[in-house]
Amino acid sequence: MPMQAPSNNGSPDATAALTGECPAPVSAAMVNVRGGIDGAPGEDWVAEEVPVAMVYNGVSHAVMMASPCDLEDFALGFSISEGILEKPEQLFSIEIKPTPDGVEIDMHIAGDCYARLREQRRNMVGRTGCGLCGTESLAHVARAIARVPAQPLPADDAVQAALHSLKNHQPLQLQTGATHGAAWCDSRGQIVQAREDVGRHNALDKLIGARLREGGDQAFDKGFALISSRASFEMVQKSASVGISTLVAVSAPTALAIREARESGMNLIGFARPGRHVIYAPVDDTAQENTL
Numbered sequence: 001m002p003m004q005a006p007s008n009n010g011s012p013d014a015t016a017a018l019t020g021e022c023p024a025p026v027s028a029a030m031v032n033v034r035g036g037i038d039g040a041p042g043e044d045w046v047a048e049e050v051p052v053a054m055v056y057n058g059v060s061h062a063v064m065m066a067s068p069c070d071l072e073d074f075a076l077g078f079s080i081s082e083g084i085l086e087k088p089e090q091l092f093s094i095e096i097k098p099t100p101d102g103v104e105i106d107m108h109i110a111g112d113c114y115a116r117l118r119e120q121r122r123n124m125v126g127r128t129g130c131g132l133c134g135t136e137s138l139a140h141v142a143r144a145i146a147r148v149p150a151q152p153l154p155a156d157d158a159v160q161a162a163l164h165s166l167k168n169h170q171p172l173q174l175q176t177g178a179t180h181g182a183a184w185c186d187s188r189g190q191i192v193q194a195r196e197d198v199g200r201h202n203a204l205d206k207l208i209g210a211r212l213r214e215g216g217d218q219a220f221d222k223g224f225a226l227i228s229s230r231a232s233f234e235m236v237q238k239s240a241s242v243g244i245s246t247l248v249a250v251s252a253p254t255a256l257a258i259r260e261a262r263e264s265g266m267n268l269i270g271f272a273r274p275g276r277h278v279i280y281a282p283v284d285d286t287a288q289e290n291t292l
Helices: 014-019 071-081 111-122 158-169 171-176 200-219 234-240 256-264
Strands: 028-034 041-047 050-056 060-065 091-097 104-109 122-125 180-185 191-197 224-225 246-249 266-271 274-279
Touching: 028 171, 041 158, 041 171, 050 071, 060 071, 060 104, 060 224, 071 091, 071 234, 104 111, 122 246, 158 180, 158 224, 158 246, 158 266, 158 274, 171 191, 191 200, 200 224, 200 234, 234 246, 234 256, 246 274, 256 266, 256 274
Parallel strands: 050 104, 060 122, 224 246, 246 266
Antiparallel strands: 028 041, 050 060, 091 104, 180 191, 180 224, 266 274
């Protein structure tokens, strides 16, 4: 029996067809398939991805390919982690608008934030594999990394406990096999909150937004973030921008991500797999770093 779609995916609204409005998109769809070996027909759940436009004070700033769920979390997390807003209070309102071509997230933000945004002259088309498409110059990439509050490394048992339970917080991944997850874990490794998306950057932004909306200034005081992807430099930058002191990744970090983590004072753990994980930051100051 096929799995049912996760409850937070939404479903096309029957009344929308009667009113002429666009229904809310869903995050998973059933498709007809044929087996590759015996050719038997069947059905399979696949993840949806839709264009999501970030619109600030009536002007479109970025279009991201994303899973169309938890979009208010996505809007806030993206706005904070990209430096458009400095604090959640600068986001006055959010309106989610499904359209025939995708979804528009209309946000009303503080005037000084919007003025800075216009000065950046950044019009970005994001994709699931690249968070920098459309960046106008190298200067926009190499923004200063934020310092994070010093925290001890999480206990090995806590990292392993969080890793073990991550799949239980990824219903869309279990259903489709095509999405990333980002989770906030307490100091014991218990997962407190998690979000999913076809894009790894988007999943982290959604988690950031969800935590800020629930925890405010103390959202990232104690615990660590766990991501189901590699730790690229942008994942480190986004984490540092909101004060995440420890980032744990299922896959490898890049060299630039490690350098950024060490500069920010962040604990960075990669290759988190059952029974093992690798600590890339901090490191022993006496250790010599080799480059290939």
